[in-house]
Amino acid sequence: MSSPRSAQLRALALHDFRNIAAARLELPPEGIALVGENGQGKTNAIEAIAYLRMLRSMRGARDRDLIRHGAPAFHIAAELGNLPAMRATIGADRAGRKKVTLDGAEPEKLTDALDALPSVSFSPRDVDLIAGAPAERRRYLDITLALTSPAYLHALRRYRGALLRRNAALRDATRKGAARTLVAAVAAWEPALAEQGAILVRARRAWAAAHAARFTALSAAIGETQPAALEYAGSAADADDPQAELLAQLERQREQDLRRCLTHAGPHRDDLVLRLDAHDLRQVGSAGQQRTAAIVLRMLESATHREATGVIPALLLDDPFAELDRRRTARILALLEEEGVGQCVLCVPREDEIPSQFTRLQRWSVRAGTFTR
Numbered sequence: 001m002s003s004p005r006s007a008q009l010r011a012l013a014l015h016d017f018r019n020i021a022a023a024r025l026e027l028p029p030e031g032i033a034l035v036g037e038n039g040q041g042k043t044n045a046i047e048a049i050a051y052l053r054m055l056r057s058m059r060g061a062r063d064r065d066l067i068r069h070g071a072p073a074f075h076i077a078a079e080l081g082n083l084p085a086m087r088a089t090i091g092a093d094r095a096g097r098k099k100v101t102l103d104g105a106e107p108e109k110l111t112d113a114l115d116a117l118p119s120v121s122f123s124p125r126d127v128d129l130i131a132g133a134p135a136e137r138r139r140y141l142d143i144t145l146a147l148t149s150p151a152y153l154h155a156l157r158r159y160r161g162a163l164l165r166r167n168a169a170l171r172d173a174t175r176k177g178a179a180r181t182l183v184a185a186v187a188a189w190e191p192a193l194a195e196q197g198a199i200l201v202r203a204r205r206a207w208a209a210a211h212a213a214r215f216t217a218l219s220a221a222i223g224e225t226q227p228a229a230l231e232y233a234g235s236a237a238d239a240d241d242p243q244a245e246l247l248a249q250l251e252r253q254r255e256q257d258l259r260r261c262l263t264h265a266g267p268h269r270d271d272l273v274l275r276l277d278a279h280d281l282r283q284v285g286s287a288g289q290q291r292t293a294a295i296v297l298r299m300l301e302s303a304t305h306r307e308a309t310g311v312i313p314a315l316l317l318d319d320p321f322a323e324l325d326r327r328r329t330a331r332i333l334a335l336l337e338e339e340g341v342g343q344c345v346l347c348v349p350r351e352d353e354i355p356s357q358f359t360r361l362q363r364w365s366v367r368a369g370t371f372t373r
C-alpha cells in the first residue's frame with residue numbers, strides 16, 4: 001500500500017448544532033486548537049466533526065438532542081480532502097428525518113456515507129472504555145472493525161437483526177406457554193445467529209491477536225511498569241469452529257433463554273479483557289492507568305484504520321490529558337508523533353494547556369457557541 005494520507009477536514013460549517021447557532025471554521029492541514037472555558041462549545045464542535053464518521057453522536061445522544069434548543073433542525077457541511085468525497089453534508093430535523101449528501105448526491109444507503117471523514121477522538125470520558133461494562137468494549141471493537149471492514153459491518157447488522165428476532169420469538173413463546181411451534185420459531189433464528197456471530201468472533205479475535213503485543217508495547221512506552229495485556233474473551237472465543245460452537249450453545253441454552261426471554265450465548269455477551277500484571281484493569285487500575293489504557297486503545301483504533309484503508313484518521317483531542325502526569329503526557333505526545341498524527345483538533349480550556357507539540361496549531365477561541373480567530 002502506498003504511504004498513508006491524512007484525512008483532511010478543510011472547512012466545517014455548522015447551523016443549529018447544540019449551542020452553535022452558526023459557525024464556519026477553516027482548518028489548515030495540521031489542524032487547529034479550540035480554546036475556551038467549560039461549557040462553551042468545544043466538545044460540541046468535536047461531536048459535529050465525529051458525526052461525519054459515525055453519522056450519529058459520539059456521546060450517544062439522540063439526533064434531536066443535537067438540535068439547538070428552539071431550532072427545527074441541525075446542519076453540518078464539511079469540505080474534505082484526501083478522501084473519496086470532497087464535500088459531505090448532514091441535516092437532521094425534530095421529526096427524525098435525516099439527510100446525508102456526498103458531493104451533492106444522496107448515497108443509496110445511509111451506511112454508504114459512514115466514515116465520510118475518518119476520525120478518532122480521545123477524551124477523558126474514554127475511561128469508561130476501561131472501567132465500564134463489557135458493552136463499552138464491544139462497542140469499541142464493533143466501531144473499529146465495522147468502519148474498516150464492510151464484511152464485518154454486514155455481519156454485525158445481520159447478527160443484530162437475528163438477535164432481535166430470536167429475543168422477540170422467546171418472549172412470544174414464553175407468553176403463550178412455550179408451545180412446540182413457538183419454540184421452533186425461536187430455533188429458526190439460531191443458524192443465522194451462529195453464522196453471522198462466527199464472523200464477528202473470528203474478526204474480533206484476529207484483531208485482538210494482531211494488536212495484543214502493540215497494546216503491551218505502547219502501554220510500557222507510556223510508562224506502565226507492569227505488563228499490560230489485551231485478550232478477546234467469549235463463549236466461542238477459543239473454539240476452532242466458532243459457528244458450530246455457537247450453534248451448539250444456542251441449542252443447549254434454549255431452555256434457559258425461554259425462562260428469561262433473552263439470548264444468553266453469543267458475541268453480544270463477549271468482552272475485550274484488559275489486564276495489568278494479570279489482574280483485571282477494571283478492578284486494579286488507578287484512574288491514570290485506566291486513562292493510559294484508554295489512550296492506547298484509541299491509538300490502536302487509529303492504527304487499525306490506517307492499516308486497513310491507508311488513511312490516517314483526524315485526531316480529535318478533547319482535553320485528553322486531564323488527570324495524567326506530565327511524563328505520561330509527554331510520552332503519549334511523542335508516540336502520537338511517531339505513529340503519524342495527521343490532522344488534529346485539540347480542545348483545551350486555556351492557552352497555557354496547549355502542549356508544546358501543538359503550539360504551532362492555529363488557535364480559535366470558543367465562547368457561547370461562537371468561534372473566533
Ligand SMILES: Nc1ncnc2c1ncn2[C@@H]1O[C@H](COP(=O)(O)OP(=O)(O)OP(=O)(O)O)[C@@H](O)[C@H]1O
Pocket residue numbers: 017018019020036037038039040041042043044045065066067068069349
Ligand atoms: N441542544 C442544545 N441546544 C443548545 N445548547 C446546548 C444543546 N446541547 C448542549 N448545549 C449547551 O452546550 C454547552 C456545552 O458545550 P460543550 O459540551 O461543547 O462544552 P465544552 O466547551 O467542551 O466544555 P468542557 O470544557 O466543560 O468540556 C452547554 O452550555 C450546554 O447547555
